[in-house]
Amino acid sequence: MNKHNKSAIPKLTYFAVRGRAEVIRLLLEETGTEYTEHRVSLEEWPVLKPTLAFGQLPLYEEGDLVLNQSQAIYRHLARKFNLYGSNEQERTRCDIVQETFVEAQQNIGGFFWNPEFAKLRDNYEAVELPALLERLLKLYKLNSSNSGY
Numbered sequence: 058m059n060k061h062n063k064s065a066i067p068k069l070t071y072f073a074v075r076g077r078a079e080v081i082r083l084l085l086e087e088t089g090t091e092y093t094e095h096r097v098s099l100e101e102w103p104v105l106k107p108t109l110a111f112g113q114l115p116l117y118e119e120g121d122l123v124l125n126q127s128q129a130i131y132r133h134l135a136r137k138f139n140l141y142g143s144n145e146q147e148r149t150r151c152d153i154v155q156e157t158f159v160e161a162q163q164n165i166g167g168f169f170w171n172p173e174f175a176k177l178r179d180n181y182e183a184v185e186l187p188a189l190l191e192r193l194l195k196l197y198k199l200n201s202s203n204s205g206y
């Protein structure tokens with residue numbers, strides 16, 4: 058017997074920004090899934106934080122299935138909605154796309170929040186960002202020459 062109630066309406070808890078929740082919202086919207094959202098305010102956060110297993114958001118609930126870690130939630134939804142390839146090779150290619158975007162997100166986020174942002178900006182725009190975008194472009198080229206996505 059499956060102990061999870063798969064028919065339960067999913068609930069997403071996150072702050073009122075796109076951030077790590079946006080991929081979850083897109084997956085739920087794209088698949089026409091009914092869901093509810095709790096958009097946590099800055100006043101609410103200090104009260105909610107200590108009640109969470111990892112003290113961070115997003116939190117995704119589906120009946121008694123309670124998930125944190127955004128990348129794991131994305132993969133859970135991709136499996137659930139049959140968007141995670143149809144064989145081992147395709148799933149591995151999905152993982153490569155996911156990891157490449159995690160790296161890009163960390164790179165851009167790290168730059169954005171860097172206290173020396175203003176000082177580093179010119180070099181980032183001229184050198185680092187084009188190299189990063191080039192890598193993403195390669196990924197698209199790699200995937201489009203092997204049809205199926």
Ligand SMILES: N[C@@H](CCC(=O)N[C@@H](CS)C(=O)NCC(=O)O)C(=O)O
Nearest residue numbers: 076077112113114115125126127128
């Ligand atoms: N590895 C976690 C990181 C989660 C994370 O850093 N969440 C941030 C928002 S994007 C957060 O909850 N920040 C508030 C805090 O840590 O107090 C994931 O991918 O879900």
